[in-house]
Every structure is written in C-alpha cells, then in structure tokens.
Amino acid sequence: MSPTPEHRTVIVVGGGPAGLPMAAVLGGWHPYYRDSAMLRQRYPQLAQMLAQHEGSLLTLDFTDLLRAGIPPADMFRLLHHPRQMFQGLEQIALEFRRNAAIDCLLLTQEEVGGLWNNVPEKLLTLSPGQWMEFAFHPLAQYARETGQTFDVNELLIKQRIVDYYHQIPRRFEVEQNVHTWERVTRVEPHPEGFLVTAADVSAWRDKDPVALRRPAFPQPADVVEQSHPTRQYTCRYLVYAVGQRGELRSLGVPGENLPFVTQYYEKPAHFPGERVLVVGGGRSADWAATELYDAGKQVHYVMRQSSARHWELISESRDGLPYYRRIAEILEDPEAQRMQARYGTTITKIAASPGGQGGRVTLATAEQTDTVEVDHVLKEIGGWADYSLLQGFAQPLQLVEKRDSYRFQVNQAKVHPHSYESVDIPNLYPGGYLAEGLGLVVIAMHGTTYAIAADIQRKEAGRR
Ligand SMILES: Cc1cc2nc3c(=O)[nH]c(=O)nc-3n(C[C@H](O)[C@H](O)[C@H](O)COP(=O)(O)OP(=O)(O)OC[C@H]3O[C@@H](n4cnc5c(N)ncnc54)[C@H](O)[C@@H]3O)c2cc1C
CATH class of the missing domain: 3.50.50.60 (FAD/NAD(P)-binding domain)
Structure with a gap:
C-alpha cells in the first residue's frame, strides 16, 4: 500500500461502454454543434437553439434545458442519432475538437470494453451496431480508418464491437490515463473528496475463464486486496461505472x-x-x-x-x-x-x-x-451492480430497481437529472445506466458522458 495516495482530479471506475468514453471526453475531446440537415428537418427547434450556441456544448446550461423538457442524455442522443438508421456521417450534428484536458484516471479490472470482452464468441448485438458507438468516433468512421467494410446498421458480431472499444484509448491519445487490470476494492470519503483503494490484478490476465468457470476477473468474494499489490488514490470526483455484472448471481x-x-x-x-x-x-x-x-x-x-x-x-x-x-x-x-x-x-x-x-x-x-x-x-x-465498494459515506446511495423489456435489470442510483450526479454523495456520478431513469442500452446512456463532463468542468472552473 503506498503511504501517500496519488491525487487525481477525476477517477473513473470501470472501462465499459459507460466509463470508457469519459476518458476521452475528460481527455479534452469536447462536443460542438454542427449543422445537420437531418436534425433541422426532424428537430427544428433544437437545431435552431443550438445553432446560436457558441463554444463547446459542455458549456450549455443543462438545468435550463431540463426545464424546457430536454434531459441532457436525450439531447446528445438526438444530436448523435437524429434518425435511428445511419445514412452518412453528415447526419451527426456533433463534431469534436480537442481542448484542455481535466486530469482523469480510468481504472478497470479487465480490458476496456466491459462485459463485451466475455460474451459468447458469436453473440450479435441486440440492435444496429451503430447504436453502441461513441458519438466522438462513429463506427462508420472507425471502419473507414481501419480499412474495414461492414454495414453499421446490421447487428454486429461481438469481436467487432470489442475491437472498436479496445482501440479507443490509443485513437484518442488517452492511453496513459487508462489502467487496465486494476480492480477498485474500496471507495471511501476523504478530505480531498474520495479515497480509492485498488489492487493490481494483472495476474488475472492469463487466467483461463473455461478452467475458472466464470469470466476471468475478480469477484467481490475473491478479496483481492489481501492477496494482490494495492495502491491508493485520492480524487475530487468519482465516476462509478462498474456495470450490471460486477457481482455474479x-x-x-x-x-x-x-x-x-x-x-x-x-x-x-x-x-x-x-x-x-x-x-x-x-x-x-x-x-x-x-x-x-x-x-x-x-x-x-x-x-x-x-x-x-x-x-x-x-x-x-x-x-x-x-x-x-x-x-x-x-x-x-x-x-x-x-x-x-x-x-x-x-x-x-x-x-x-x-x-x-x-x-x-x-x-x-x-x-x-x-x-x-x-x-x-x-x-x-446474470449479475448485480456492485455498490458495496462505497464504504463509510454518511448517506448511502438510494437505489431504485429498473427492468426493461429486454429482460435486463439493474439497481440504479438516484441522481440530479441535469448532471447525473448522485443526490446522496456529492461529486459521485453513477456511470451510464447506473443513473436513475436511464434505458439499459448504450444508445440511451451514452449522452450522460457529456453532462457529467460538463458538470465537472463547471465545478473545476468555479474553483479557479
Ligand atoms: C448478453 C448481453 C448483451 C447485450 N447486448 C446489448 C446490445 O446489443 N446493445 C446495447 O446497447 N446493450 C447491450 N447490453 C447491455 C450492456 O450492459 C451494455 O452494452 C454495456 O456493456 C454496459 O456498459 P457498462 O459500462 O455500464 O458496463 P459493463 O460493460 O459491465 O462494464 C463495466 C466494467 O467495469 C468493470 N468493473 C466492475 N467492477 C470494477 C471494479 N471494482 N474495479 C474495476 N473495474 C470494475 C467490469 O469488469 C467491466 O469491465 C447487453 C448486455 C448483455 C449482458
């Protein structure tokens, strides 16, 4: 255990489709409004409002938007997918430009890409492949850059999605901010914000899941803190994106x-x-x-x-x-x-x-x-979202059960709907659909990335 914890501004726990895009956006890749004929045609009022906004969309007032009936996750979803089927990159009403980064470290206990690393070899997505992409890197652009030809509106096979997620840190030059095979074992209150204890579980990389008879990353019952090298970090903001299968049933x-x-x-x-x-x-x-x-x-x-x-x-x-x-x-x-x-x-x-x-x-x-x-x-x-890492907080997270018609279920944490910040633990952001009210698929949750980054950016600007 390191005597002095390493301080980071933001720590993201979990490198799945919810946590991974946080590394790129906090790494400085900010969304800007871009004219899209499709958006203008389908959502003229939104297009008109955003056309007047100068600067990054992270500087929008999300409280005002919410008062006007537009939850931020939904707004970014519409800008990214103004129609459900993809026709061309020009339909996306967003472009990304690199700005100053906010110091961020992502810790995840396997490779990035989350549960997709361990789904069946031939599993297909439940939805058009492009519903699982990040707005800052459309699958069509990824295919073009990597010399592949596939239809992004088709159901995509697992390996395609995993390959796409795996290249994100390098493609967006945030590799040094991503620690794979590091399992967070505790998150506790600290004068700086949060104290995060993490164990180096790189030895698990070589475990065979067939012999192990479960995916090759630790479960809470493995108590890795006692048997693996550990280190500690402090941070001001914590994005808790551990997904729905941290603890297998x-x-x-x-x-x-x-x-x-x-x-x-x-x-x-x-x-x-x-x-x-x-x-x-x-x-x-x-x-x-x-x-x-x-x-x-x-x-x-x-x-x-x-x-x-x-x-x-x-x-x-x-x-x-x-x-x-x-x-x-x-x-x-x-x-x-x-x-x-x-x-x-x-x-x-x-x-x-x-x-x-x-x-x-x-x-x-x-x-x-x-x-x-x-x-x-x-x-x-299946499994459960593991909230047991959060220890010693005055107020425990209030959880609400969410089920959907795809038979996914998860306990979601109550949040402020303009920022997706926990109502119980300030500066803690349940990542993706661990936030109350979000649909249990990537297309429904991806927009929270921008609202969370915007809230952290606003708070950091207020400190200066
Ligand atoms: C079989 C199946 C099929 C699905 N198909 C689709 C689909 O087609 N389209 C769709 O949109 N959604 C689908 N989903 C929903 C799916 O949950 C999302 O696609 C997505 O993977 C959720 O992302 P996430 O980042 O919230 O969680 P996850 O993908 O679970 O990622 C969380 C990551 O955090 C890591 N982690 C957990 N605890 C810790 C810890 N203590 N320390 C460090 N790291 C930790 C986990 O190991 C994991 O890598 C499917 C789900 C399943 C189970």
Missing part, C-alpha cells in the same frame, strides 16, 4: 461449485459430452441454449418463469433477432426432442456422478421433484 443450492457447473459460456466446443443443463431464462440463456442445441447437444433448459412469460420475450424478438427466430422454431418443433424446456422449475441440488464426469441435478416444480443426469450445468443467471 448464484443459485444458492448445494453442489453449485462442482467442477461440471460453469458460469462462463463462449462456445459449444467448451462443452464436451452430450447433455447440458442451461439455467436462466433471459437473453444470454436463450442464446446459449439455442447454440448448444444447434451444436447437437441434448439441452435441458430450466427456468423459474412460466412458458407464457418466456414466449412474451420470444414473440417480441423473433422478427428482429435471428437467434430468437431460431429458438422459436426449435421450441415449436414437436420433433426437436433434444431440447427440453422446463418452465416454473427451480434447481434444488446438484451432485457429482460417482463415476467421474458430470452429475445429477434435482429439479422442483410446484407439483413434483425429479432429477436429470447431465455432463455440464451452465448458469446464465
């Missing part, structure tokens, strides 16, 4: 940690043998169950929800998403004996086979209990 049943039970799914090749039990019922579980079935596995697909509830999600998605078309086809096919969907069912126990590989899973419904023999159990039961 568990089933809480005996046998859950047996070697044939995993919480990591990348591809069917990691599941030798024939019989896989998938537990879950959201999008990640649907993806894995479908892909395992199509790879020839016998799939026991176990979920607590009713068939009607599962089919709500399938019916909503089967027209837009190819894997939902496929899961519907499988579940509707009376010949598809290798897929057994078990609704209203919970796992009560997992036990190893006496003879070696695999084991026996006990399942309970309201009416009966039975067991199935399987080679693998795959838990696709």
Whole structure:
C-alpha cells in the first residue's frame, strides 16, 4: 500500500461502454454543434437553439434545458442519432475538437470494453451496431480508418464491437490515463473528496475463464486486496461505472461449485459430452441454449418463469433477432426432442456422478421433484451492480430497481437529472445506466458522458 495516495482530479471506475468514453471526453475531446440537415428537418427547434450556441456544448446550461423538457442524455442522443438508421456521417450534428484536458484516471479490472470482452464468441448485438458507438468516433468512421467494410446498421458480431472499444484509448491519445487490470476494492470519503483503494490484478490476465468457470476477473468474494499489490488514490470526483455484472448471481443450492457447473459460456466446443443443463431464462440463456442445441447437444433448459412469460420475450424478438427466430422454431418443433424446456422449475441440488464426469441435478416444480443426469450445468443467471465498494459515506446511495423489456435489470442510483450526479454523495456520478431513469442500452446512456463532463468542468472552473 503506498503511504501517500496519488491525487487525481477525476477517477473513473470501470472501462465499459459507460466509463470508457469519459476518458476521452475528460481527455479534452469536447462536443460542438454542427449543422445537420437531418436534425433541422426532424428537430427544428433544437437545431435552431443550438445553432446560436457558441463554444463547446459542455458549456450549455443543462438545468435550463431540463426545464424546457430536454434531459441532457436525450439531447446528445438526438444530436448523435437524429434518425435511428445511419445514412452518412453528415447526419451527426456533433463534431469534436480537442481542448484542455481535466486530469482523469480510468481504472478497470479487465480490458476496456466491459462485459463485451466475455460474451459468447458469436453473440450479435441486440440492435444496429451503430447504436453502441461513441458519438466522438462513429463506427462508420472507425471502419473507414481501419480499412474495414461492414454495414453499421446490421447487428454486429461481438469481436467487432470489442475491437472498436479496445482501440479507443490509443485513437484518442488517452492511453496513459487508462489502467487496465486494476480492480477498485474500496471507495471511501476523504478530505480531498474520495479515497480509492485498488489492487493490481494483472495476474488475472492469463487466467483461463473455461478452467475458472466464470469470466476471468475478480469477484467481490475473491478479496483481492489481501492477496494482490494495492495502491491508493485520492480524487475530487468519482465516476462509478462498474456495470450490471460486477457481482455474479448464484443459485444458492448445494453442489453449485462442482467442477461440471460453469458460469462462463463462449462456445459449444467448451462443452464436451452430450447433455447440458442451461439455467436462466433471459437473453444470454436463450442464446446459449439455442447454440448448444444447434451444436447437437441434448439441452435441458430450466427456468423459474412460466412458458407464457418466456414466449412474451420470444414473440417480441423473433422478427428482429435471428437467434430468437431460431429458438422459436426449435421450441415449436414437436420433433426437436433434444431440447427440453422446463418452465416454473427451480434447481434444488446438484451432485457429482460417482463415476467421474458430470452429475445429477434435482429439479422442483410446484407439483413434483425429479432429477436429470447431465455432463455440464451452465448458469446464465446474470449479475448485480456492485455498490458495496462505497464504504463509510454518511448517506448511502438510494437505489431504485429498473427492468426493461429486454429482460435486463439493474439497481440504479438516484441522481440530479441535469448532471447525473448522485443526490446522496456529492461529486459521485453513477456511470451510464447506473443513473436513475436511464434505458439499459448504450444508445440511451451514452449522452450522460457529456453532462457529467460538463458538470465537472463547471465545478473545476468555479474553483479557479
Ligand atoms: C448478453 C448481453 C448483451 C447485450 N447486448 C446489448 C446490445 O446489443 N446493445 C446495447 O446497447 N446493450 C447491450 N447490453 C447491455 C450492456 O450492459 C451494455 O452494452 C454495456 O456493456 C454496459 O456498459 P457498462 O459500462 O455500464 O458496463 P459493463 O460493460 O459491465 O462494464 C463495466 C466494467 O467495469 C468493470 N468493473 C466492475 N467492477 C470494477 C471494479 N471494482 N474495479 C474495476 N473495474 C470494475 C467490469 O469488469 C467491466 O469491465 C447487453 C448486455 C448483455 C449482458
């Protein structure tokens, strides 16, 4: 532990799609209004108002805008995506110019790009790829700069999105402000603002998630502070962008940690043998169950929800998403004996086979209990946003539960709606959709980046 903490103006915790753009914008890349025929045509009043604004849009009065009924995240979304489909770069009513940076350090416990580093190899985005881009670096521009040809309005495969996020620090010359493989273990009050304790978890870079049976970064239960080198920082402002999966959920049943039970799914090749039990019922579980079935596995697909509830999600998605078309086809096919969907069912126990590989899973419904023999159990039961790092504050964060029709859920923190600053802990900004009221997708949350940067810039100017 360093005796004197290193002081930074801003620390961003988490380098996913919420935290990562903060490094570039605080690194000086500020948005300016740029004329867009599309914006003028669709949102003439907004275009007219912003055309009169001189200087960076970080100097706008977001309280006034909010009074006029325009939340800042929504305004930046409209400037970035004046229509949902991308036609050309000229439709984006923003340009970015480099100004003075605010000192900022981003700490993240894996590579930048957040949970996208660990999603299945062939996973496609749920939405047009360009909905996941940052306004300061449209995917179309990225494709052009890197000599690639792809349609940014298509659903994009995971690796494309990850490659895009990975190059952001270098492309925007903020690499030195990004520390990967550094896990924040505590955030506490300090006379300077915040005291941040972080552990060097670079040794985790070489861990194999298949052998580990979960994504290769630490969980709160790993208590890395005791076993890894640590250092401390102080900062005036803290952006808390740890995402929705900092703490993986568990089933809480005996046998859950047996070697044939995993919480990591990348591809069917990691599941030798024939019989896989998938537990879950959201999008990640649907993806894995479908892909395992199509790879020839016998799939026991176990979920607590009713068939009607599962089919709500399938019916909503089967027209837009190819894997939902496929899961519907499988579940509707009376010949598809290798897929057994078990609704209203919970796992009560997992036990190893006496003879070696695999084991026996006990399942309970309201009416009966039975067991199935399987080679693998795959838990696709998601995680929680981990707020436990925040310790010793006079006022704990007030959290509100948010769910969406994509079956994502997260506890969001109450914030001031013009700045996304916590109402409970001054100068703390829940990043992305950890802020109350934000939609649980990148297109809905990305605009908070600018409002947070604007608030920090305004406060820093007031100190001079
Ligand atoms: C399977 C799946 C598919 C999805 N598809 C889409 C989609 O198509 N379109 C869309 O817009 N959204 C989608 N989402 C929503 C998704 O959550 C967002 O795309 C996005 O990844 C959220 O960004 P984030 O930065 O808030 O969180 P994350 O991506 O989770 O990033 C947070 C980062 O912080 C790190 N971190 C956590 N705790 C600490 C700590 N203590 N110290 C240091 N680092 C820490 C994490 O390891 C992670 O790298 C999907 C989500 C899932 C699960």
